[in-house]
Amino acid sequence: MTAADIPAVHELECRLFPVDAWPLQMFVDELAQAETRHYLVAERAGRIVGYAGLMCMEPISDVQTIAVVPEQESQGIGSALLTELIEESRRRRAEDVLLEVRADNPRAQQLYRRYGFQQIHVRPRYYRDGVDALIMRLRLGTRGLHTTPREADHP
Structure with missing residues (x-):
């Protein structure tokens, strides 16, 4: 993600997360902190169709945001973004990757579980509309966990 991408990303943010945009x-402030942040976009036909961001302060990485436009879901974009965030976490020597996901978003929860994330906590009424956040963690450490979905999770 570059500064030139921010207006399009913000437009998507408002469309995809109207309550919590x-x-x-x-976004400007996040990009200005390159020493602890990593943001990227996914494009199709010259149009931004997804974006993601990470904050890493060793030994913890935290997925700040990840989103894909609904008309492009189920095409591997979210998986590609998440894979890159996990790889960046490894490059920055994180031992754990954390994230918050809406309790009412089973699709996202399933994606994270395929990558080995496990729920470790609940933040009641975390989102502005009162929905709980599930706190999930992927342990990287020295165990060499994979960054692609587990074979057992595929039909």
Whole structure:
């Protein structure tokens, strides 16, 4: 993600997360912290169709955001974004990757579980509309966990 991508990303953010959308300035501020942040976009036909961001402060990485436009879901974009965030976490020597996911978003929860994330906590009423957040963790450590979905999770 570059500064030039921010207006399009913010437009998607407002469309995809109308209640919890980040202000445009937040994306600007996040990109300005390259020493602890990593943001990327996914494009199709010159159009941004997904984006993701990571904050890493050794030994913890935290997925700040990940989103894919609904009309492009189930095409591997979310998986590609998540894989890159996990790989960046490894490059930055994180031992754990954390994230929050809406309790009412089973599709996202399933994606994270395929990558080995496990729920470790619940934050009641975390989102502005009162929905709980599930806190999930992927342990990287020295166990060499994979960054692709587990074979057992595929039919």
